[in-house]
Amino acid sequence: MSGAVVRLWDAVAVQHAPPGRGRTASGRIPTWSQEYVRRHGNWCRRTDTRGTDRVAHRYARALDSRWPHPILGDSLADEVVGKIDYDFEALGVQTSVVCQAALRAKMLDDRVRAFVKRHPDAVVVDLGAGLDDRMQRVGPPPTVDWYNVDLAGVTALRDKLLPPSPQAHSVAVSLADEH
Numbered sequence: 082m083s084g085a086v087v088r089l090w091d092a093v094a095v096q097h098a099p100p101g102r103g104r105t106a107s108g109r110i111p112t113w114s115q116e117y118v119r120r121h122g123n124w125c126r127r128t129d130t131r132g133t134d135r136v137a138h139r140y141a142r143a144l145d146s147r148w149p150h151p152i153l154g155d156s157l158a159d160e161v162v163g164k165i166d167y168d169f170e171a172l173g174v175q176t177s178v179v180c181q182a183a184l185r186a187k188m189l190d191d192r193v194r195a196f197v198k199r200h201p202d203a204v205v206v207d208l209g210a211g212l213d214d215r216m217q218r219v220g221p222p223p224t225v226d227w228y229n230v231d232l233a234g235v236t237a238l239r240d241k242l243l244p245p246s247p248q249a250h251s252v253a254v255s256l257a258d259e260h
């Protein structure tokens with residue numbers, strides 16, 4: 082890989098601790114910390130092994146695209162949701178979550194779009210890409226290489242569900258492993 086690199090940790094470092102949650106008065110790590118980990122200064126929820134995290138994000142973006150005035154307008158997200166046999170409604174994704182997911186995605190998209198415009202030789206590495214179709218939303222110049230990194234089962238699913246592109250590459254690896 083060569084050129085400028087932008088790494089997206091949005092995938093796994095997104096959620097702040099819920100309001101009112103912090104260290105206990107005794108300084109001990111509270112029990113909720115078993116559900117949350119600290120990354121890059123943010124508290125984020127540990128990835129749910131049932132995979133609800135990645136589908137919830139995608140579903141939130143799909144719901145946004147169904148609004149008459151969407152924030153992100155990712156119609157591909159909705160198309161992909163339609164291909165997944167999963168009870169999305171049971172997730173109970175609230176409007177505030179849809180707004181949060183769509184706004185965060187839009188903010189990151191805008192930054193990446195501006196970056197690749199300035200650096201058409203860039204290499205984008207989306208860590209914990211899940212089923213996100215950020216590359217399709219950003220529409221980078223054809224000279225940009227885009228790597229979507231995630232666990233093997235997830236990259237296999239992405240390769241089935243998302244349209245192929247010569248500039249997109251799936252990398253099946255656990256970021257927790259030592260390399």
Ligand SMILES: C[S@@+](CC[C@H](N)C(=O)[O-])C[C@H]1O[C@@H](n2cnc3c(N)ncnc32)[C@H](O)[C@@H]1O
Pocket residue numbers: 091092093128134135138139208209210211212213230231232235254255256257258
């Ligand atoms: C909250 S989801 C976000 C997915 C995507 N970025 C999005 O916004 O829709 C977190 C992603 O990180 C991936 N992930 C979690 N632990 C990982 C690890 N150790 N190595 C690689 N990917 C991991 C999960 O499989 C999941 O796809």
